[in-house]
Amino acid sequence: MESNVNNMDPISDSLQKEIQEGFEYENTGVPAGDSEKEMVAIICIGMAGSGKTSFLQRLNAHLHGENLSPYIINLDPAVANVSYTPNIDIRSTVNYKEVMKQYGLGPNGGILTALNLFTTKFDQVLDLVDKKKANLDYLLVDTPGQIEIFTWSASGAIITETLAVSYPTVVAYIIDTPRTISPATFMSNMLYACSILYKTKLPFVLVFNKTDVVSHKFAEEWMTDFESFQEALSSDTSYMGTFISSMCLVLEEFYKHLRVVGCSAVTGQGMDDFFDAVKLAVQEYKDEYKPALEEIIAKKEKAELSKREAEIARLVKDLSMEEKGTELPLGGRRRDDPLFPDPDKGEKLPFAE
Numbered sequence: 001m002e003s004n005v006n007n008m009d010p011i012s013d014s015l016q017k018e019i020q021e022g023f024e025y026e027n028t029g030v031p032a033g034d035s036e037k038e039m040v041a042i043i044c045i046g047m048a049g050s051g052k053t054s055f056l057q058r059l060n061a062h063l064h065g066e067n068l069s070p071y072i073i074n075l076d077p078a079v080a081n082v083s084y085t086p087n088i089d090i091r092s093t094v095n096y097k098e099v100m101k102q103y104g105l106g107p108n109g110g111i112l113t114a115l116n117l118f119t120t121k122f123d124q125v126l127d128l129v130d131k132k133k134a135n136l137d138y139l140l141v142d143t144p145g146q147i148e149i150f151t152w153s154a155s156g157a158i159i160t161e162t163l164a165v166s167y168p169t170v171v172a173y174i175i176d177t178p179r180t181i182s183p184a185t186f187m188s189n190m191l192y193a194c195s196i197l198y199k200t201k202l203p204f205v206l207v208f209n210k211t212d213v214v215s216h217k218f219a220e221e222w223m224t225d226f227e228s229f230q231e232a233l234s235s236d237t238s239y240m241g242t243f244i245s246s247m248c249l250v251l252e253e254f255y256k257h258l259r260v261v262g263c264s265a266v267t268g269q270g271m272d273d274f275f276d277a278v279k280l281a282v283q284e285y286k287d288e289y290k291p292a293l294e295e296i297i298a299k300k301e302k303a304e305l306s307k308r309e310a311e312i313a314r315l316v317k318d319l320s321m322e323e324k325g326t327e328l329p330l331g332g333r334r335r336d337d338p339l340f341p342d343p344d345k346g347e348k349l350p351f352a353e
């Protein structure tokens with residue numbers, strides 16, 4: 001689909017048109033459901049090459065195999081091929097290469113701007129999802145290859161928050177297991193995951209992907225047994241080793257809030273474990289995230305109400321002051337004012353003939 005980037009807004013026209021026409025692909029695989037389902041949103045986040053897109057494809061295949069209905073949104077404008085068919089694809093509404101040309105940007109700036117443009121219309125995208133949600137089990141969201149484009153951008157935050165206020169939402173943090181076997185890379189990946197957890201405050205599932213290449217048992221051990229991580233670190237006697245070992249203590253608290261699963265997007269192993277973890281995460285969303293969110297909304301509404309009450313009180317006070325004062329409401333007339341004589345009494349203006 002062509003996107004028109006020569007207009008002021010490179011996506012609005014095409015997206016508008018597609019929304020009117022229904023720009024979803026045909027194979028949504030959404031069967032007509034008898035009862036309303038509770039749709040759960042899963043946002044896949046992870047470093048470039050960790051396997052987000054492959055994992056999403058595997059989730060899609062697994063869900064179809066279980067007779068469940070996923071709905072997929074691809075938010076990566078730069079991906080060349082995706083192995084699943086997205087229901088909504090950022091690439092069909094905004095062409096990041098054209099955005100690069102038009103705004104004079106490099107690849108990362110182009111991807112970020114494309115995502116920003118798409119985000120301005122995200123409410124319309126959600127309207128589409130909302131219409132279908134009664135027949136959907138999962139909303140799967142694929143994010144741009146470079147992690148920070150989604151996790152450290154305003155648009156990423158807007159999309160995440162918009163989803164989280166509307167549906168039970170879970171973050172699946174995908175990790176490239178074979179590339180985290182060294183304690184230092186493991187620790188930096190965990191710190192990054194930790195920063196995202198604290199930023200989104202959403203329930204988290206850590207997905208150690210590519211377990212067909214390397215088992216994730218070492219990671220599970222490091223996360224549950226402090227001694228074993230220290231042992232792995234013992235070969236590193238540099239100052240980094242000491243730093244990492246103290247960081248490890250800090251992360252102990254973080255690990256308690258996580259669910260860890262090992263998966264392979266290639267072989268499909270670990271899928272049941274993943275969905276079990278998602279179920280627990282959804283429970284956490286309902287028990288913790290949702291009440292906290294409702295509290296924030298209630299506080300905002302209360303603040304708004306008291307602001308309005310204060311305004312009304314001020315208005316009432318102003319009105320009563322006017323009544324007591326010498327000024328009369330519009331159209332009124334002061335009897336003793338020579339500029340407003342009473343013609344019934346034969347009074348005339350002082351300067352009248």
Ligand SMILES: Nc1nc2c(ncn2[C@@H]2O[C@H](COP(=O)(O)OP(=O)(O)O)[C@@H](O)[C@H]2O)c(=O)[nH]1
Binds near residue numbers: 050209210264266267
């Ligand atoms: N062996 C193996 N390779 C994988 C797995 N998942 C993804 N890959 C490979 O990792 C590379 C990056 O995957 P991709 O899904 O594009 O990563 P993304 O950038 O996070 O979306 C590709 O070459 C995939 O074939 C897996 O479970 N096992």
Ligand SMILES: [Mg+2]
Binds near residue numbers: 052054076144
């Ligand atoms: Mg990808």
